[in-house]
Amino acid sequence: MKRGRAYEEARRLGDRYPIQYSESDRRVVVERFDFPEGWDPRFGKLRYDLPGTYPRDIPTVYIPREQSYETGKPRHLLRGIGPSGGDGTWSKWCIEDHNVTWDPDEDTLIKLTTMMRASLAAPNSDNPFAEGQA
Amino acid sequence: MTRRLRLPAAVVRELRAELLREDGQERFAFVDAGTDDGSLLAGRVDPVPDEDLARQSRTACRPSPAVEREHVSDCYDRGLSPVLVHSHPFAENPRFSGIDVESMGRFREWLTGLFPDRTFGFAVVGETGVEAVVRDGDRLASLPIEVVGEWKLDAPVPGSTDRFAPGTGHDASRAAGDASGTTDDVGAGGGERTLPADGREGERIDDRFDRNVRAFGAEGQRRLQSATVGVVGVGGLGSMVAEQLARLGVDELVLVDPDVVEESNLARLVGAYDHHVGKPKVAAVREHCWRSAPTDLTVETVADRIEARPEVLDDCDLVVGCVDEVRARSFCNEYAVKHLTYYVDAGVRIDTEDGRLESMAAYVQTVAPGATACFDCLGRHDREATRLERQSAEERARGVERGYVDEDDLEPEPAVVHLNGLCASTAVSAVVDIATGAKRPPEFVRHDSIDHEMTALATEPSAACPTCGDDGVLGVGRRSFGDARFTPESADGQSEETPSD
Numbered sequence: 228m229k230r231g232r233a234y235e236e237a238r239r240l241g242d243r244y245p246i247q248y249s250e251s252d253r254r255v256v257v258e259r260f261d262f263p264e265g266w267d268p269r270f271g272k273l274r275y276d277l278p279g280t281y282p283r284d285i286p287t288v289y290i291p292r293e294q295s296y297e298t299g300k301p302r303h304l305l306r307g308i309g310p311s312g313g314d315g316t317w318s319k320w321c322i323e324d325h326n327v328t329w330d331p332d333e334d335t336l337i338k339l340t341t342m343m344r345a346s347l348a349a350p351n352s353d354n355p356f357a358e359g360q361a
Numbered sequence: 362m363t364r365r366l367r368l369p370a371a372v373v374r375e376l377r378a379e380l381l382r383e384d385g386q387e388r389f390a391f392v393d394a395g396t397d398d399g400s401l402l403a404g405r406v407d408p409v410p411d412e413d414l415a416r417q418s419r420t421a422c423r424p425s426p427a428v429e430r431e432h433v434s435d436c437y438d439r440g441l442s443p444v445l446v447h448s449h450p451f452a453e454n455p456r457f458s459g460i461d462v463e464s465m466g467r468f469r470e471w472l473t474g475l476f477p478d479r480t481f482g483f484a485v486v487g488e489t490g491v492e493a494v495v496r497d498g499d500r501l502a503s504l505p506i507e508v509v510g511e512w513k514l515d516a517p518v519p520g521s522t523d524r525f526a527p528g529t530g531h532d533a534s535r536a537a538g539d540a541s542g543t544t545d546d547v548g549a550g551g552g553e554r555t556l557p558a559d560g561r562e563g564e565r566i567d568d569r570f571d572r573n574v575r576a577f578g579a580e581g582q583r584r585l586q587s588a589t590v591g592v593v594g595v596g597g598l599g600s601m602v603a604e605q606l607a608r609l610g611v612d613e614l615v616l617v618d619p620d621v622v623e624e625s626n627l628a629r630l631v632g633a634y635d636h637h638v639g640k641p642k643v644a645a646v647r648e649h650c651w652r653s654a655p656t657d658l659t660v661e662t663v664a665d666r667i668e669a670r671p672e673v674l675d676d677c678d679l680v681v682g683c684v685d686e687v688r689a690r691s692f693c694n695e696y697a698v699k700h701l702t703y704y705v706d707a708g709v710r711i712d713t714e715d716g717r718l719e720s721m722a723a724y725v726q727t728v729a730p731g732a733t734a735c736f737d738c739l740g741r742h743d744r745e746a747t748r749l750e751r752q753s754a755e756e757r758a759r760g761v762e763r764g765y766v767d768e769d770d771l772e773p774e775p776a777v778v779h780l781n782g783l784c785a786s787t788a789v790s791a792v793v794d795i796a797t798g799a800k801r802p803p804e805f806v807r808h809d810s811i812d813h814e815m816t817a818l819a820t821e822p823s824a825a826c827p828t829c830g831d832d833g834v835l836g837v838g839r840r841s842f843g844d845a846r847f848t849p850e851s852a853d854g855q856s857e858e859t860p861s862d
Contacts, residue, residue, distance in 0.1 A: 230440065231440075231840065231842065241846075250843055278747070280692060283747075284744055284751075287751065307755075331827040332827060
């Protein structure tokens with residue numbers, strides 16, 4: 228790893244999306260993420276807050292507060308729960324609800340973004356990854 | 362702290378294995394090192410294959426300039442400093458030869474021309490010994506060798522020092538800043554004894570430590586007294602650890618805990634009484650340490666989470682983790698691995714089923730980074746626990762409502778004072794072993810308090826460990842790469858990478 232794992236993963240993610248990486252805030256923002264069908268607006272940001280224990284723990288994920296889903300609030304979206312520091316422009320997306328087996332040897336921010344796509348595509352499912360494979 | 366080349370035992374082993382072979386040829390390796398207060402922290406070893414050497418014989422070796430340039434540049438890109446290591450297979454305890462010195466001087470001029478502000482070092486490895494120098498402005502300065510976890514080596518490195526030797530560790534800088542702050546000041550007015558037996562005539566140790574001295578010697582006591590120990594978490598377990606360290610004579614403690622004393626803590630928190638309720642735990646424990654120890658005990662208190670104030674550990678020779686949160690323990694472990702600092706992880710666990718005691722155990726793990734297993738090598742990081750630890754109270758409550766959090770998981774864990782005592786004493790025993798060098802420290806101990814059985818294991822670091830393994834952060838120190846913006850390939854096919862404001 229040239230500049231630490233999170234930096235290198237953010238750089239690789241930058242091959243596909245515009246990325247803001249903040250070392251001091253331990254934050255990665257995916258700009259212009261193409262939300263799956265059913266979401267409005269279709270392009271928006273994803274925010275990954277990296278825990279002090281990253282990569283051993285999965286980042287905390289937020290989506291913009293204004294994002295809405297066609298059938299109402301999805302079960303994995305926690306409106307009113309935002310990043311610490313009181314930034315009210317974000318809502319937490321509970322990727323952990325899926326009981327993901329995050330493996331620090333294998334999993335990366337790129338994998339997390341793929342997981343987010345599957346999760347947002349089936350936003351009320353408890354196991355969107357298995358459904359996606361069917 | 363006196364600057365030095367800090368080498369984990371596994372790095373010494375790897376250098377010996379790679380550079381000292383039966384054919385007697387000199388060989389070469391790069392060691393990527395972090396920097397910490399002027400010291401070099403050795404992490405990854407990258408041996409140069411024989412075919413990449415421009416010159417190799419029984420008396421000389423040097424990589425090709427292209428290999429040298431590529432590695433040095435890559436090392437700086439990663440925020441590390443290169444140490445260029447070659448071997449003298451013919452020497453037990455090698456010294457740089459005249460040819461080495463001349464060659465290193467030319468290299469220094471070349472490299473400082475290219476990277477005027479960067480650090481680098483050279484080392485030579487023999488059958489057992491190691492000699493090192495570091496760039497110091499326009500010259501090369503000798504760099505003492507410290508081996509982390511030296512007890513893991515078959516043959517120790519002769520002449521190596523360690524951070525607990527009086528006058529070489531953090532206490533040296535304190536003494537330099539305060540010439541009067543020596544043991545001569547201890548117990549002014551009497552109560553001192555002179556211990557000339559080990560050639561340190563005139564240096565005195567307070568009478569209160571007489572029984573300690575009889576156990577692990579005057580030198581052991583001096584080494585303990587010279588130590589700065591961080592205790593992260595000063596609840597039921599950490600308060601006992603802090604008290605024992607103070608009574609043993611440790612000169613400087615750094616206590617870290619964000620919590621205030623609650624009534625339910627009083628059954629276990631040593632030194633806390635009713636009037637402490639509502640006050641920071643670190644303040645109560647500091648007061649108790651001061652009552653328990655000589656008047657020159659320094660106690661720094663930090664009423665915050667360790668993740669928010671990691672720099673308070675920078676002056677610690679050793680850190681003891683007594684926290685009940687897995688994420689804080691993992692953080693301490695990672696800090697230790699990055700800075701090649703000794704870490705003793707202590708914890709207890711009590712499991713009950715329908716009100717019946719199922720298991721009751723104390724765990725102590727000694728982490729000598731790059732010499733023993735770290736917390737992660739043994740798979741002790743519990744992701745489910747850290748998930749809950751990271752949630753706010755409101756989020757946990759909503760998790761229960763939504764059916765994703767088991768309410769039982771949010772109940773306080775059982776805790777009892779006598780199990781904490783067992784664990785604290787085992788942890789302090791490990792600290793004493795490391796600091797005094799009197800005996801080999803335990804690497805992993807489990808006390809089963811139901812069957813009254815103790816299991817002790819030796820451990821080894823794992824190459825696959827995400828923290829101290831091949832792709833981990835062993836010895837990287839504190840690096841900073843700043844913020845950045847990345848954008849997908851532009852029209853000319855080039856990925857853009859720009860620093861952001």
